[in-house]
Amino acid sequence: AQKITQTQPGMFVQEKEAVTLDCTYDTSDQSYGLFWYKQPSSGEMIFLIYQGSYDEQNATEGRYSLNFQKARKSANLVISASQLGDSAMYFCAMREPWGTGANNLFFGTGTRLTVIP
Amino acid sequence: DGGITQSPKYLFRKEGQNVTLSCEQNLNHDAMYWYRQDPGQGLRLIYYSQIVNDFQKGDIAEGYSVSREKKESFPLTVTSAQKNPTAFYLCASSRQGLTDTQYFGPGTRLTVL
Numbered sequence: 001a002q003k004i005t006q007t008q009p010g011m012f013v014q015e016k017e018a019v020t021l022d023c024t025y026d027t028s029d030q031s032y033g034l035f036w037y038k039q040p041s042s043g044e045m046i047f048l049i050y051q052g053s054y055d056e057q058n059a060t061e062g063r064y065s066l067n068f069q070k071a072r073k074s075a076n077l078v079i080s081a082s083q084l085g086d087s088a089m090y091f092c093a094m095r096e097p098w099g100t101g102a103n104n105l106f107f108g109t110g111t112r113l114t115v116i117p
Numbered sequence: 118d119g120g121i122t123q124s125p126k127y128l129f130r131k132e133g134q135n136v137t138l139s140c141e142q143n144l145n146h147d148a149m150y151w152y153r154q155d156p157g158q159g160l161r162l163i164y165y166s167q168i169v170n171d172f173q174k175g176d177i178a179e180g181y182s183v184s185r186e187k188k189e190s191f192p193l194t195v196t197s198a199q200k201n202p203t204a205f206y207l208c209a210s211s212r213q214g215l216t217d218t219q220y221f222g223p224g225t226r227l228t229v230l
Contacts, residue, residue: 004159035218043205045160045221091159104150104175105219107159 003027004092006108013082014116020067021077021111023092029053032096034075035105036066039089048090051075079113087115120144121222123208128227130195130202138193138225140208149191150209150219153177160207166191167213195227203229 005024013019025034036048051059051066059066067076079086089112093105121142130136142149148167152160162175166185180199185191191210195202205226209219 037221043207043224043226045207045209047218047220050218093159104162104165105160107161109157109159 003106004094004108006092006111008111009109010112010114012114012116013079013086015084016081018078018080019082019113021079021090021092021113023075023077023108025073025075025092025094027073027094027096029096032094034066034068035093035095036064036075036077037091037093038086039091039110041088045091049077082115084115084117087113089113121208121210121220123206123222123225125225126223128225130227130229132229133197135194135196136227138195138206138208138227140191140193140222141189142191142208142210142222143189144210144220145188146210146220147188147213148211148217149185150211151175151181151183151191151193152207152209154205154207154224163193163206202227 003026032053034051038046038048049059049061049064049066051068058068063080065078089110091110092108095105124139150165151163154160161177163181164183166172169185169188172183172185182194205224207224208222211217211219
């Protein structure tokens with residue numbers, strides 16, 4: 001079963017505008033972690049932001065924030081003040097607790113973001 | 118600098134040959150992982166290791182093998198039994214906790230000729 005769903009294959013945003021990348025997840029566990037990674041054309045996966053399932057406040061890291069809606073099982077990434085360097089693939093991932101046999105990250109299929117000058 | 122290195126960056130292999138991809142980390146992380154990425158896809162887990170001399174299969178382990186003789190190193194061998202090995206391979210490491218982030222190396226692109 002698909003655990004992470006990213007429904008936007010591609011998104012465009014004007015430079016300096018904000019953009020939201022969607023991510024929904026599926027789990028029956030109460031304890032889990034949600035991650036966003038950026039993959040530029042070079043291929044390396046760059047960690048952006050983390051949200052724990054018990055965290056009451058939305059995570060923020062500089063221009064990145066995570067809009068966490070637990071009841072809806074969504075963890076959308078918001079990028080404010082987009083820059084040309086933000087053009088990349090963005091992946092949402094979920095990690096479940098140790099001991100379930102799923103001691104790894106489940107990745108979505110990604111969203112390609114293009115920032116327009 | 119602390120980080121994860123993978124070598125080589127590009128690798129070409131003839132059908133029927135085994136090939137080993139290198140992954141080294143100096144972050145003092147206990148856990149290491151190998152992922153495979155195909156075009157237009159997310160990452161899929163091949164193998165992971167939580168501690169030296171121990172490793173577990175991930176979702177797509179068939180045709181691959183690993184070893185973890187040292188904390189810093191987690192090489193991946195793509196064997197001739199892997200039917201479709203052409204892909205981008207990413208190595209990652211992390212500490213052991215649930216909240217601990219996985220950090221990735223730059224990847225190796227393997228092409229079977």
